[in-house]
Amino acid sequence: MAKMTMVEAINMAHAWEMAHDQSVVVLGEDVGINGGVFRATVGLQQRFGSARVQDTPLAEGLIAGTAIGLAAQGIKPVAEIQFMGFIYPALDQIASHMARLRNRTRGRLTCPLVLRMPHGGGIHAPEHHSESLEALLCHHPGLRVVCPSSPARAYGLLLAAIRDPDPVIFLEPVRLYRFMRQEVADDGQALPIDSCFVLREGSDLSIVTWGAMTVEALKAAEQLAGEGISCEVIDVASLSPIDFDTILDSVVKTGRLLIVHEAARTCAVGAEIAATVSEHALYDLLAPIRRVTGYDTIMPLYRLEYDYIPSLARIVDGIRATLAE
Amino acid sequence: MSERPAAARTTAARFEIPYRACLSADGRLLAENVRALADPSLLQRMYRMMLRARIFDAKAVNLQRTGKLGTYPSCLGQEATHVAVGAAMRAEDVLFTVYREIGTKFWRGVDMYRVLLYWGGDERGTIYEHSAQDFPFCVPIGSQMPQAAGAAMAMKIRGEPRCVLAFIGDGGTSQGAFYEAINFAGARELPLVCVIVNNRWAISVPVERQTAAQTLAQKAVAAGIPAVQVDGNDALIVHQVTVEALERARRGEGPSVIEALTYRLADHTTSDDATRYRSAEEVQAAWAVEPLVRLRRFLEERGLWDEPAEQATKRECAEQVEAAVRQYLSTPRQSTDAMFDYLLAELPPALQSQRDEARRYAALRG
Numbered sequence: 001m002a003k004m005t006m007v008e009a010i011n012m013a014h015a016w017e018m019a020h021d022q023s024v025v026v027l028g029e030d031v032g033i034n035g036g037v038f039r040a041t042v043g044l045q046q047r048f049g050s051a052r053v054q055d056t057p058l059a060e061g062l063i064a065g066t067a068i069g070l071a072a073q074g075i076k077p078v079a080e081i082q083f084m085g086f087i088y089p090a091l092d093q094i095a096s097h098m099a100r101l102r103n104r105t106r107g108r109l110t111c112p113l114v115l116r117m118p119h120g121g122g123i124h125a126p127e128h129h130s131e132s133l134e135a136l137l138c139h140h141p142g143l144r145v146v147c148p149s150s151p152a153r154a155y156g157l158l159l160a161a162i163r164d165p166d167p168v169i170f171l172e173p174v175r176l177y178r179f180m181r182q183e184v185a186d187d188g189q190a191l192p193i194d195s196c197f198v199l200r201e202g203s204d205l206s207i208v209t210w211g212a213m214t215v216e217a218l219k220a221a222e223q224l225a226g227e228g229i230s231c232e233v234i235d236v237a238s239l240s241p242i243d244f245d246t247i248l249d250s251v252v253k254t255g256r257l258l259i260v261h262e263a264a265r266t267c268a269v270g271a272e273i274a275a276t277v278s279e280h281a282l283y284d285l286l287a288p289i290r291r292v293t294g295y296d297t298i299m300p301l302y303r304l305e306y307d308y309i310p311s312l313a314r315i316v317d318g319i320r321a322t323l324a325e
Numbered sequence: 326m327s328e329r330p331a332a333a334r335t336t337a338a339r340f341e342i343p344y345r346a347c348l349s350a351d352g353r354l355l356a357e358n359v360r361a362l363a364d365p366s367l368l369q370r371m372y373r374m375m376l377r378a379r380i381f382d383a384k385a386v387n388l389q390r391t392g393k394l395g396t397y398p399s400c401l402g403q404e405a406t407h408v409a410v411g412a413a414m415r416a417e418d419v420l421f422t423v424y425r426e427i428g429t430k431f432w433r434g435v436d437m438y439r440v441l442l443y444w445g446g447d448e449r450g451t452i453y454e455h456s457a458q459d460f461p462f463c464v465p466i467g468s469q470m471p472q473a474a475g476a477a478m479a480m481k482i483r484g485e486p487r488c489v490l491a492f493i494g495d496g497g498t499s500q501g502a503f504y505e506a507i508n509f510a511g512a513r514e515l516p517l518v519c520v521i522v523n524n525r526w527a528i529s530v531p532v533e534r535q536t537a538a539q540t541l542a543q544k545a546v547a548a549g550i551p552a553v554q555v556d557g558n559d560a561l562i563v564h565q566v567t568v569e570a571l572e573r574a575r576r577g578e579g580p581s582v583i584e585a586l587t588y589r590l591a592d593h594t595t596s597d598d599a600t601r602y603r604s605a606e607e608v609q610a611a612w613a614v615e616p617l618v619r620l621r622r623f624l625e626e627r628g629l630w631d632e633p634a635e636q637a638t639k640r641e642c643a644e645q646v647e648a649a650v651r652q653y654l655s656t657p658r659q660s661t662d663a664m665f666d667y668l669l670a671e672l673p674p675a676l677q678s679q680r681d682e683a684r685r686y687a688a689l690r691g
């Protein structure tokens with residue numbers, strides 16, 4: 001089994017599915033000969049031809065809208081938005097059409113497609129290249145929003161996303177693209193969508209997180225394990241719909257919940273998780289739910305980005321504070 | 326892209342927009358070279374469908390006025406463009422519309438009852454039994470265009486001799502999505518024909534206030550694709566240019582844009598009052614060039630139509646419309662579950678409790 005980065009695993013998932021499903025087509029800005037700005041689609045055009053790997057003009061609304069038309073015609077588009085900060089022009093297509101097509105036609109037309117995009121900060125990118133905007137998408141019923149946190153999960157979840165009968169927004173944490181290498185079998189095995197992944201079991205506190213923050217959460221859990229503190233770390237992975245059963249089971253077990261995400265705090269997915277846990281497990285809680293998140297500020301330019309992104313220290317303090325309640 | 330000319334000052338590129346018409350407002354033939362002239366039955370069918378659209382339209386407005394239908398956008402005055410485009414398309418082509426083009430939908434087999442259901446607040450109004458790949462009405466202006474380009478791209482990828490026809494209004498040509506789509510279609514030679522229904526008004530804003538462009542057709546010039554402006558109240562020329570554009574697209578020669586000049590004789594929708602922003606004189610002048618009278622006169626002169634045919638067709642249309650209205654009014658609303666049934670292929674567990682809650686309260690409401 002080959003050891004590979006997340007971006008290589010994403011590339012491999014594309015290639016597997018394109019080889020096994022002739023209807024899969026890749027489109028986006030610079031995805032062809034250039035292989036995408038992060039190289040997620042490198043080599044695909046050479047291997048599968050320019051009809052199946054198409055560079056689009058520089059227009060995100062067009063990319064999303066074109067993907068809808070393709071999907072309704074039976075092509076399976078895997079479309080790339082170059083950075084999540086550029087999603088705004090595509091929101092009309094996503095919200096007004098992609099998320100609604102099945103519902104508004106009573107299932108006559110459907111929209112099985114994947115819209116991939118780099119998510120979050122941490123790589124010293126320019127302005128508008130580091131945003132975490134998942135809440136914008138999770139607020140729209142009719143979409144799935146998925147965010148992998150390791151090469152193997154990126155491979156398996158991307159395959160699941162392409163095979164899903166509904167539109168899937170696939171958020172790829174830029175900070176993890178080349179962060180680690182992991183053995184990933186190129187076996188075409190999809191991972192379950194709509195499910196959390198328990199990355200580390202524990203009994204004192206549940207850390208619920210996703211994307212690049214899983215790495216920091218695992219570090220915090222490891223650090224505190226030395227002090228006899230046992231943290232469970234849950235990668236939500238599917239941000240819409242959320243697998244609340246796994247989260248609630250964990251909170252009932254540990255009695256303490258720390259939510260960690262990179263996105264700004266207000267009206268974010270963490271708020272939804274906190275509210276739902278309060279509704280269903282308030283009396284199992286031994287302490288108030290706490291959040292460690294990006295601040296409610298504009299994502300700063302990169303000199304300050306690590307002041308914004310939740311740090312190991314903030315997460316460790318969040319754990320300690322929750323345990324001290 | 327062209328090379329730089331070796332001159333201090335010359336012309337880099339030159340463009341022109343042809344204008345075409347076939348039938349004058351009083352039904353005289355201005356051009357012989359249109360194909361519909363060779364098919365009297367097609368001419369009669371187009372006229373009948375225009376009548377049906379007009380009769381349906383009046384009924385729909387009445388239903389809204391009497392509280393039996395939601396807000397409804399009348400197609401009054403634009404029937405020639407809508408019907409002739411339908412007649413020019415093939416069954417296997419795919420149609421994208423805005424929200425007025427009932428003449429096109431009827432031609433493609435959409436039941437009048439479905440259109441009433443849609444404007445009567447029921448998603449089942451978008452179920453099209455006979456044109457199952459056509460998209461439903463598109464309310465967010467211009468947003469159908471990138472999807473139309475995508476559908477055309479699918480046809481091109483598969484090498485199918487099919488085309489996409491996408492309508493847009495004059496107002497829609499102000500949207501970026503319009504330009505993005507025709508630009509992309511041009512760059513990829515996609516089988517896409519875009520028909521701009523220039524009815525002169527984007528709700529209360531006349532086309533002169535929307536753009537400084539002399540024509541809307543010329544917006545296609547920037548996308549590098551051919552465009553033509555036609556008399557949109559002339560079913561014969563609309564049919565002709567649409568057939569030509571679809572044939573061109575079907576041959577793999579790429580997209581084109583047709584601007585059909587017509588007029589919105591009614592208010593924008595039943596919620597609008599156009600007397601607030603346009604003069605009675607202007608509307609009166611537009612009535613003088615409306616599309617049905619000229620086609621009827623022309624058909625009568627050719628011996629293809631007469632008063633008994635007119636009366637019989639009106640009666641028949643009225644009966645069909647009444648039958649559709651009865652079916653619409655007797656259709657029970659969907660169950661509460663319908664909100665959840667088509668959200669995703671399978672309802673996620675997290676939503677099942679919301680469905681149960683909706684069911685409980687719907688049962689209480691009775």
